[in-house]
Amino acid sequence: MSKYQYVPEPALVKGDHDFASITHLVTDVNLRPTPKTWYLLMLPANALLGLLLVSIGYLFWEGTGIWGLTNPIGWGWAIINFVWWVGIGHAGTLISAILFLFRQDWRTAINRFAEAMTIFAVMCALIFPAIHVGRIWVIYWVFPIPNQMAMWPNFNSPLLWDVFAVSTYFTVSLLFWYVGLVPDLATLRDKASDKIRQIGYGLFSLGWNGSNRHWWNYEKAYMILAGLATPLVLSVHTIVSFDFAVSVIPGWHTTIFPPYFVAGAIFSGFAMVLTLMIITRKVYGMEDIMTNDHMEKMNIIIMVTGSMVGFAYMMEFFIAWYSGVEYEKAIFILRATGPYAWAYWIMMACNVISPQFFWSKKLRTNVTFTFIISIVVNIGMWFERFVITVTSLANDYLPSSWDYYSPTIWDALTYIGTFGLFGTMFLLFLRFLPMIAIAEVKAVLPQADPHNYDENGTYHAPVEEIPEHVTVAKPKNA
Amino acid sequence: MSAETKKMYGILAEFNNPRELIDVSKKVVELGYDKFDTYSPFPIHGIDKAMKLEKSKLGWIVLAHGLLGFTAAVSMMYFMSVIDYPINISGKPFFNAPAWVPVTFELTILLSAFGAVFGMFFLNGLPRFNHPLFTIERFKRSTDDKFFVCIEAADSKFHADQVHEFFKDAGAAHIEEVYE
Numbered sequence: 039m040s041k042y043q044y045v046p047e048p049a050l051v052k053g054d055h056d057f058a059s060i061t062h063l064v065t066d067v068n069l070r071p072t073p074k075t076w077y078l079l080m081l082p083a084n085a086l087l088g089l090l091l092v093s094i095g096y097l098f099w100e101g102t103g104i105w106g107l108t109n110p111i112g113w114g115w116a117i118i119n120f121v122w123w124v125g126i127g128h129a130g131t132l133i134s135a136i137l138f139l140f141r142q143d144w145r146t147a148i149n150r151f152a153e154a155m156t157i158f159a160v161m162c163a164l165i166f167p168a169i170h171v172g173r174i175w176v177i178y179w180v181f182p183i184p185n186q187m188a189m190w191p192n193f194n195s196p197l198l199w200d201v202f203a204v205s206t207y208f209t210v211s212l213l214f215w216y217v218g219l220v221p222d223l224a225t226l227r228d229k230a231s232d233k234i235r236q237i238g239y240g241l242f243s244l245g246w247n248g249s250n251r252h253w254w255n256y257e258k259a260y261m262i263l264a265g266l267a268t269p270l271v272l273s274v275h276t277i278v279s280f281d282f283a284v285s286v287i288p289g290w291h292t293t294i295f296p297p298y299f300v301a302g303a304i305f306s307g308f309a310m311v312l313t314l315m316i317i318t319r320k321v322y323g324m325e326d327i328m329t330n331d332h333m334e335k336m337n338i339i340i341m342v343t344g345s346m347v348g349f350a351y352m353m354e355f356f357i358a359w360y361s362g363v364e365y366e367k368a369i370f371i372l373r374a375t376g377p378y379a380w381a382y383w384i385m386m387a388c389n390v391i392s393p394q395f396f397w398s399k400k401l402r403t404n405v406t407f408t409f410i411i412s413i414v415v416n417i418g419m420w421f422e423r424f425v426i427t428v429t430s431l432a433n434d435y436l437p438s439s440w441d442y443y444s445p446t447i448w449d450a451l452t453y454i455g456t457f458g459l460f461g462t463m464f465l466l467f468l469r470f471l472p473m474i475a476i477a478e479v480k481a482v483l484p485q486a487d488p489h490n491y492d493e494n495g496t497y498h499a500p501v502e503e504i505p506e507h508v509t510v511a512k513p514k515n516a
Numbered sequence: 517m518s519a520e521t522k523k524m525y526g527i528l529a530e531f532n533n534p535r536e537l538i539d540v541s542k543k544v545v546e547l548g549y550d551k552f553d554t555y556s557p558f559p560i561h562g563i564d565k566a567m568k569l570e571k572s573k574l575g576w577i578v579l580a581h582g583l584l585g586f587t588a589a590v591s592m593m594y595f596m597s598v599i600d601y602p603i604n605i606s607g608k609p610f611f612n613a614p615a616w617v618p619v620t621f622e623l624t625i626l627l628s629a630f631g632a633v634f635g636m637f638f639l640n641g642l643p644r645f646n647h648p649l650f651t652i653e654r655f656k657r658s659t660d661d662k663f664f665v666c667i668e669a670a671d672s673k674f675h676a677d678q679v680h681e682f683f684k685d686a687g688a689a690h691i692e693e694v695y696e
Contacts, residue, residue: 057557057661182596190596194605199618206622210629217633221659228656244643248658250567252640253559258572259636263629270625277618481558488562491535495687
């Protein structure tokens with residue numbers, strides 16, 4: 039027996055599917071009558087959305103005093119939630135852009151879904167910087183538009199960079215998502231039998247007809263957008279980390295922040311994609327397209343990025359000691375042993391320990407276990423932002439000004455309310471838009487490759503050529 | 517409806533798989549037709565060569581937009597922070613190039629993305645809601661599981677009988693005349 043094993047590539051789409059059955063499987067969700075479960079889920083989502091609106095309304099009426107902000111902790115849950123939601127969004131762009139550039143065909147099953155998640159997560163994120171300003175009626179000061187002071191924004195400020203970064207990110211993600219949707223909306227237009235859907239989908243599909251002269255420009259546009267979105271997604275969380283790193287607060291002023299924030303963002307985003315995917319594929323019966331192989335690959339990414347985050351935590355400690363700065367050293371010791379040690383250890387357990395279980399193949403292919411870890415990871419990532427924001431502010435240079443931060447009920451309600459917004463948007467997406475990129479999934483079927491047909495046009499499934507003297511590994515999930 | 521009263525747009529042939537579509541595209545090109553198009557539910561590997569498609573001009577549109585975004589960002593910040601209302605912030609220079617990198621970068625990306633998306637729709641002549649092909653019931657499957665070729669009547673070599681004959685020989689599953 040040779041020491042090498044041939045590992046066959048698992049089929050991207052399970053079951054006996056052809057083009058028509060893929061179209062049917064995906065579009066049927068949008069074309070059949072709304073299931074009762076959908077309404078049942080929409081109810082709590084709308085209730086939470088209402089809660090969000092009430093919390094924001096009360097905030098506007100009363101001011102930021104309703105939150106738990108004190109001196110010296112001037113940044114609380116608002117920034118924590120903002121960074122948390124933006125981070126979650128990053129997985130969508132990673133899947134749609136970076137995995138596209140790396141020719142990872144398995145992304146086609148989850149990219150539509152993950153991009154939708156990105157857009158809704160960024161919407162939730164954008165709420166917080168917008169409402170936290172206190173004087174909401176002058177929010178336009180963050181944009182370079184003339185105001186009564188005849189002043190312009192400060193382009194040296196990371197907070198201003200953030201305005202540009204996150205709004206660009208939202209716009210580009212939306213465009214990328216829409217470009218991907220156009221051919222699939224055309225499919226829905228052609229599949230729909232009632233006038234309303236035909237007109238609705240017809241309007242948004244812009245008259246797409248599958249012309250290969252169009253596909254030619256389309257594929258170029260998709261490639262360029264992926265190339266643009268890749269540096270964009272890395273820059274966005276880099277700039278978000280600048281909000282902290284460019285200040286001179288101990289525990290924030292470190293150069294490791296950008297890469298460590300980006301890794302954390304991908305880590306939490308993949309976890310969120312998994313949470314949503316595991317529920318949705320079960321409810322809508324999409325297991326043939328969103329397979330366990332997909333889940334396993336995503337778990338490996340969670341394990342890798344989780345380890346990067348864990349490494350960054352340790353590196354922070356090392357650099358704090360190595361820098362020789364008393365305040366740096368103190369803040370890190372305080373994080374692990376001080377008043378917020380409980381939060382620190384929740385973060386360590388959720389982010390550093392929990393992804394390490396995925397070294398085991400048995401665990402990373404287990405659906406229930408993955409689901410649990412995916413939620414644990416996002417709890418951990420929320421606490422990471424809590425630890426970074428609150429510990430550094432609460433215990434900075436002067437012990438006489440130290441204070442303990444506690445959120446109020448309104449902090450909590452606003453945060454819980456954003457799940458209502460996210461849930462509502464996501465349910466609307468599942469109901470009215472194709473949750474899987476139909477055209478892209480068809481293109482990765484073996485039937486889509488012209489080389490798999492003979493001269494008479496008869497299809498022959500591709501046969502894998504296995505080199506001699508090589509044993510074949512047991513196929514995954516056979 | 518008779519052919520005399522309505523203007524012919526072209527002749528549409530239906531095929532069953534991507535291989536047949538590529539083969540027939542090659543023949544269409546060999547016969548010298550240039551006003552023709554193929555339709556498929558997904559982009560097909562190698563169809564660009566079979567159809568002899570020219571390189572897309574989209575890259576140049578995106579480059580132009582990217583340069584515009586870059587220039588607009590730098591000149592906006594220069595005008596606001598150096599010319600119109602310079603403010604001394606912690607003694608930093610008014611023209612603070614390193615600090616301007618993020619905004620310049622974001623606006624370059626933003627304008628490039630606009631160029632890529634709207635440039636693509638522009639090159640494709642979209643949105644266009646009334647296409648003669650949309651009158652053909654079978655053509656609805658071009659976004660589902662069928663593959664079509666249409667040789668347009670506007671082509672200088674177009675003769676309806678010859679095109680019919682050609683599609684029949686090429687093994688089309690269905691042939692249909694399309695009117696405007």
